[in-house]
Amino acid sequence: MRIALHQTRAAGLDALDRAAREAAARGARLLLTPELSLTGYALADPAGSAQQNDGPAAQAVSRIALRHGVAVGYGYPERGEDGAVHNTARLVGPDGEALANYRKTHLYGSYEAEHYTPGSHLVVQARLAGLTFGLLICYDVEFPEAVRAHALAGTDVLLVPTALMCPYDAVATTLVPARAVESQLYVAYANRVGREGEFDFAGRSCLAAPDGTVPARADGVSQALLVADADPAFLRASRERNPYLADRRPELYPA
Numbered sequence: 001m002r003i004a005l006h007q008t009r010a011a012g013l014d015a016l017d018r019a020a021r022e023a024a025a026r027g028a029r030l031l032l033t034p035e036l037s038l039t040g041y042a043l044a045d046p047a048g049s050a051q052q053n054d055g056p057a058a059q060a061v062s063r064i065a066l067r068h069g070v071a072v073g074y075g076y077p078e079r080g081e082d083g084a085v086h087n088t089a090r091l092v093g094p095d096g097e098a099l100a101n102y103r104k105t106h107l108y109g110s111y112e113a114e115h116y117t118p119g120s121h122l123v124v125q126a127r128l129a130g131l132t133f134g135l136l137i138c139y140d141v142e143f144p145e146a147v148r149a150h151a152l153a154g155t156d157v158l159l160v161p162t163a164l165m166c167p168y169d170a171v172a173t174t175l176v177p178a179r180a181v182e183s184q185l186y187v188a189y190a191n192r193v194g195r196e197g198e199f200d201f202a203g204r205s206c207l208a209a210p211d212g213t214v215p216a217r218a219d220g221v222s223q224a225l226l227v228a229d230a231d232p233a234f235l236r237a238s239r240e241r242n243p244y245l246a247d248r249r250p251e252l253y254p255a
Contacts, residue, residue, distance in 0.1 A: 001129050001157070004028035004070075005226040007205040007218045009194040011040035013060050019225060020068040026227045029094065029129060030071040032190040035138050035163040036087065038076040042197030046087075046115045050079040053090060053101045066096035071128055073190075075137065075161045077116075078103065084117040089135045089161050091126055099126035102135035106143055122146060123153045131156040131232060138162035141179060141187070142171060151183035151245055157230050160189045164202045169220060172204035180208035184239045186230040193223060210238040 004023035008015060016033060023031040035041060038057055039049045051057050057076060065072045071094050078088035078101075086103040093099050103119025104112075125134045134155035140146045141160045150158055158179075164171055172189060180187045186209055193203035203220040207228040216228035239245075 001030065001131055001230045001232070002028045002227060003157070003188050003207060003230055004031045005188060005190040005205045005207060005216065005218070006031060006033045006037075007191055007193050007203055007222070007224045007226065008034065009192065009196070009223060011037055013038065013057070013064070016061065016072070016074060017064050020064050020070050020072060022225050023227070024068040024070045026225070028070060028227055030073065032073040032159050032188050033161060034075060034190050034192045035089070035161045036075040036077065037161065038074060040196055041163045041192060042199050043077070043115075046077040047085045050077040050085045052079050053088070054098070058090065058098070061090070062092050062096035062098070065092045065094055069094045071099070073135070073159045073161060080117070085115065086119055087112065087116045087137060089137050089159070091133065091135060091159065093128060099128065100124050100133070100135055102137065104137040104140060106139045106146070108139035123149050123155075125153065125155060131230065134158045136160050138164060141189070142175060144179065144182065147179045147183045147187075151185055155185055156232070156235060157186040157188060160187060162189055162191045163199070164191050164204075166200045166202045169202045169204055172202060172206060176206060177208040177212050177214055180210050181212040181242070182244060184210045184235075184242055184244060186210060186235065188230075193218075193221065210235055210242070
């Protein structure tokens with residue numbers, strides 16, 4: 001399963017369309033873009049940009065996915081049924097059909113706490129090309145419990161649109177590969193890069209494999225479209241060699 005990760009300063013539908021076109025041309029079947037990629041992260045009024053999960057922006061992304069024949073994972077501010085605003089990641093298939101919609105459950109810092117309502121459902125999954133994909137957003141992946149919950153629920157590839165800021169590069173370089181190993185899954189981590197408003201983003205997007213290797217890694221300053229493979233056979237073999245999930249003793253470490 002070839003996955004493209006878009007590390008970018010840009011936001012919006014035009015940037016997503018260009019990335020989807022390049023991803024498809026390079027053989028990718030799925031494109032992952034950063035956190036809040038439709039609007040940018042540094043919004044003065046996220047509520048003013050928020051749309052429902054089937055709103056005009058969502059419909060436009062579905063048309064992009066269908067036009068290029070590539071699944072798309074992207075971030076946007078969502079207006080919920082009750083009017084609350086969520087920091088959300090959505091996955092649509094290559095046919096433009098909605099597959100999953102996940103609301104960030106672990107909000108980072110005072111900015112997010114002020115503008116967003118946390119989601120209440122941690123494990124959101126979708127099937128695509130014979131694999132189970134899960135969604136988390138940025139800070140979520142820094143909690144081992146969140147990734148382990150996905151692993152126990154059968155997630156094979158964890159999609160993590162992110163807006164990791166400097167100087168926390170170690171999250172991308174150390175923690176994300178560790179999460180992939182300890183929970184025996186692939187982690188696709190797509191970050192913003194450069195400065196936006198008061199925020200300076202760290203880049204270093206990557207695909208981390210279940211053996212701790214990193215088949216694709218961007219630097220901390222450049223825009224890039226990374227392309228790498230999540231191999232189901234390699235994942236099965238790694239899980240056989242590293243039976244962390246089967247060897248757990250949860251009776252010794254209850255919640």
